[in-house]
Amino acid sequence: MVNPSVATLTQSKFYSPAFNAAIFDGPLRIYFAQYQESLALEIYFKIQQVLKNFTESRKQLKNIGANIFVMLYPSSDVFNLSFEVSGPDANCVAVSRIDKDYVFGINSTINDSGYDFIFSHLQTVFSRGQC
Numbered sequence: 001m002v003n004p005s006v007a008t009l010t011q012s013k014f015y016s017p018a019f020n021a022a023i024f025d026g027p028l029r030i031y032f033a034q035y036q037e038s039l040a041l042e043i044y045f046k047i048q049q050v051l052k053n054f055t056e057s058r059k060q061l062k063n064i065g066a067n068i069f070v071m072l073y074p075s076s077d078v079f080n081l082s083f084e085v086s087g088p089d090a091n092c093v094a095v096s097r098i099d100k101d102y103v104f105g106i107n108s109t110i111n112d113s114g115y116d117f118i119f120s121h122l123q124t125v126f127s128r129g130q131c
Contacts, residue, residue, distance in 0.1 A: 009069055014082045014096070014103050018074045025062045032072035036108060040072055043106070045117075050119045066100040068122070072108065079107040093117045 009015055019031040023044050028051070032040040047070070061068070073079035083094035083105045092114035094105040104118055 008098055009101070009103070012098055012103075014071055014080050014105065016071075016073065016082070016100070018078055019071070027067045028070070029067055030070040030072065032080070033074045036072055036074060039108070043072065044069065046115065046119065047122065050122050066102070069098075069101060069103045070118075071103065071105045073105060074108050076107055076109065079105060093120055109110060 015031070018033050021032055021034045021037060021040070021091070023030040023032075023040060025044070025048075028044075028047065030040050030044055071082070073082065079094075083096065092107050092110050095118075096103045096105070104121075106114065
Protein backbone atom coordinates (compact mmCIF):
# COMPACT_ATOMS: atom_id res chain seq x y z
CA MET A 1 0.00 0.00 0.00
CA VAL A 2 1.26 3.47 -0.86
CA ASN A 3 1.88 5.84 2.04
CA PRO A 4 -0.75 8.63 1.72
CA SER A 5 1.91 11.27 2.44
CA VAL A 6 4.05 10.02 -0.43
CA ALA A 7 1.06 9.86 -2.78
CA THR A 8 0.17 13.44 -1.84
CA LEU A 9 3.75 14.56 -2.40
CA THR A 10 4.07 12.95 -5.82
CA GLN A 11 0.94 14.76 -6.97
CA SER A 12 1.96 18.12 -5.52
CA LYS A 13 3.79 21.07 -7.05
CA PHE A 14 6.90 20.00 -5.10
CA TYR A 15 7.44 16.78 -7.04
CA SER A 16 9.26 16.69 -10.35
CA PRO A 17 9.57 13.93 -12.96
CA ALA A 18 13.32 14.66 -12.77
CA PHE A 19 13.40 12.76 -9.46
CA ASN A 20 14.42 9.24 -10.42
CA ALA A 21 16.24 8.25 -7.23
CA ALA A 22 15.59 8.48 -3.50
CA ILE A 23 17.00 7.75 -0.06
CA PHE A 24 14.46 6.55 2.52
CA ASP A 25 15.41 6.40 6.19
CA GLY A 26 12.30 6.21 8.34
CA PRO A 27 10.50 9.56 8.16
CA LEU A 28 13.39 11.16 6.23
CA ARG A 29 13.04 10.92 2.44
CA ILE A 30 15.39 12.56 -0.02
CA TYR A 31 14.39 12.75 -3.68
CA PHE A 32 16.92 13.60 -6.39
CA ALA A 33 18.05 12.95 -9.96
CA GLN A 34 20.39 9.97 -10.17
CA TYR A 35 23.37 12.06 -11.26
CA GLN A 36 23.02 14.03 -7.97
CA GLU A 37 23.61 10.95 -5.82
CA SER A 38 26.87 12.17 -4.26
CA LEU A 39 25.27 15.49 -3.26
CA ALA A 40 22.19 13.67 -1.92
CA LEU A 41 24.39 11.41 0.22
CA GLU A 42 26.31 14.43 1.53
CA ILE A 43 23.03 16.10 2.52
CA TYR A 44 21.76 12.86 4.06
CA PHE A 45 24.82 12.46 6.29
CA LYS A 46 24.71 16.11 7.35
CA ILE A 47 21.04 15.78 8.27
CA GLN A 48 21.82 12.63 10.26
CA GLN A 49 24.36 14.61 12.30
CA VAL A 50 21.70 17.20 13.14
CA LEU A 51 19.00 14.64 13.93
CA LYS A 52 21.10 12.38 16.16
CA ASN A 53 20.45 14.77 19.05
CA PHE A 54 16.68 14.51 18.62
CA THR A 55 15.92 10.81 19.03
CA GLU A 56 12.64 11.37 20.87
CA SER A 57 11.43 13.92 18.32
CA ARG A 58 12.22 11.50 15.49
CA LYS A 59 10.14 8.85 17.25
CA GLN A 60 7.31 11.36 17.66
CA LEU A 61 7.51 12.21 13.96
CA LYS A 62 7.30 8.54 13.07
CA ASN A 63 4.46 7.90 15.53
CA ILE A 64 2.24 10.59 14.03
CA GLY A 65 3.03 9.43 10.50
CA ALA A 66 4.77 12.62 9.43
CA ASN A 67 7.71 12.77 7.05
CA ILE A 68 10.55 15.10 6.20
CA PHE A 69 10.81 15.32 2.43
CA VAL A 70 14.03 16.78 1.07
CA MET A 71 13.73 17.59 -2.61
CA LEU A 72 17.05 18.13 -4.38
CA TYR A 73 16.10 19.95 -7.57
CA PRO A 74 18.40 19.51 -10.58
CA SER A 75 18.09 23.13 -11.78
CA SER A 76 16.93 26.58 -10.73
CA ASP A 77 14.07 26.40 -13.22
CA VAL A 78 12.64 23.24 -11.66
CA PHE A 79 13.19 24.64 -8.15
CA ASN A 80 11.36 27.87 -9.03
CA LEU A 81 8.37 25.96 -10.42
CA SER A 82 7.87 24.39 -7.00
CA PHE A 83 8.62 27.23 -4.60
CA GLU A 84 7.78 30.91 -4.57
CA VAL A 85 10.36 32.25 -2.14
CA SER A 86 12.09 35.50 -1.31
CA GLY A 87 14.97 36.46 0.92
CA PRO A 88 18.73 35.93 0.92
CA ASP A 89 18.52 32.18 0.26
CA ALA A 90 15.58 32.40 -2.13
CA ASN A 91 17.47 30.80 -4.98
CA CYS A 92 18.94 28.01 -2.85
CA VAL A 93 16.50 26.61 -0.32
CA ALA A 94 12.88 26.77 0.76
CA VAL A 95 10.63 25.05 3.25
CA SER A 96 6.92 24.34 3.13
CA ARG A 97 4.34 21.95 4.55
CA ILE A 98 1.96 19.40 3.12
CA ASP A 99 -0.44 18.61 5.94
CA LYS A 100 1.80 17.28 8.74
CA ASP A 101 4.83 16.71 6.50
CA TYR A 102 7.75 19.10 6.02
CA VAL A 103 9.07 19.73 2.51
CA PHE A 104 12.57 21.15 2.12
CA GLY A 105 13.43 22.26 -1.39
CA ILE A 106 17.09 22.50 -2.31
CA ASN A 107 18.37 23.99 -5.52
CA SER A 108 21.31 22.01 -6.89
CA THR A 109 23.43 25.13 -6.50
CA ILE A 110 23.13 25.12 -2.69
CA ASN A 111 25.83 26.91 -0.72
CA ASP A 112 26.86 26.87 2.94
CA SER A 113 24.19 29.39 3.96
CA GLY A 114 21.60 27.12 2.35
CA TYR A 115 22.79 24.20 4.45
CA ASP A 116 22.70 26.41 7.55
CA PHE A 117 19.09 27.38 6.76
CA ILE A 118 18.00 23.74 6.45
CA PHE A 119 19.78 22.54 9.56
CA SER A 120 18.69 25.44 11.74
CA HIS A 121 15.09 24.92 10.61
CA LEU A 122 15.30 21.19 11.38
CA GLN A 123 16.73 21.95 14.81
CA THR A 124 13.94 24.45 15.48
CA VAL A 125 11.27 21.96 14.46
CA PHE A 126 12.67 19.22 16.67
CA SER A 127 13.66 21.34 19.67
CA ARG A 128 10.17 22.85 19.88
CA GLY A 129 8.50 19.51 19.41
CA GLN A 130 6.65 20.79 16.34
CA CYS A 131 6.74 17.45 14.61
